[in-house]
């Protein structure tokens with residue numbers, strides 16, 4: 001099993017141990033499931049977003065992000081699994097704010113990118129133990145593409161109509177100022193270990 005540098009650092013500082021999760025075989029299964037869920041989630045959301053932009057433009061697509069992203073997250077989550085998107089600069093401060101571990105991983109992703117690693121291949125796994133059980137954790141980086149900048153880019157990138165709507169819907173918005181290729185956030189999956 002491959003752990004990235006960040007996961008290893010996390011293992012040391014948070015006492016997350018590979019043993020806590022059980023066998024390599026189980027871990028391989030959790031990883032495979034998490035990868036599949038992350039891919040499906042991002043494809044469905046990206047597809048819906050692109051479709052809405054094509055039909056109704058960027059302003060209308062804000063509603064897709066606001067409604068569809070949390071609905072999809074809920075759909076893929078269960079009693080034993082949570083799926084969400086997090087960011088160091090969240091737009092949705094309720095759903096998008098990372099917990100302690102997620103924040104560390106996101107910071108690690110940014111550092112790795114600065115060191116020249118391509119974000120598309122960045123993922124991290126770890127086990128954690130807390131009062132509510134043992135968990136397999138998975139995060140995958142989400143790089144910003146050119147089209148994302150209409151809603152997440154600089155002052156010049158974002159059309160005025162979009163700016164106005166974002167201000168009204170997300171007064172605490174931190175998710176602007178990105179450039180293409182930069183890491184916008186990550187998908188984060190927390191799966192209970194049997």
Ligand code: HEC
Pocket residue numbers: 046058059060061062065066067069070085086087089090091092093095096142143144145147148149150151152175184185186
């Ligand atoms: C039409 C505007 C729009 C476009 C285009 C857009 N986003 Fe967003 N994005 C939003 C909105 C609105 C939210 C907040 C959704 C919510 O309330 O959960 C959001 C939230 C997110 C989040 C969750 C973390 C957070 O900040 O709350 C990520 C990650 C994200 N976007 C990445 C992207 C990426 C990557 C692209 C391009 C593939 C993209 N977005 C394109 C409007 C947009």
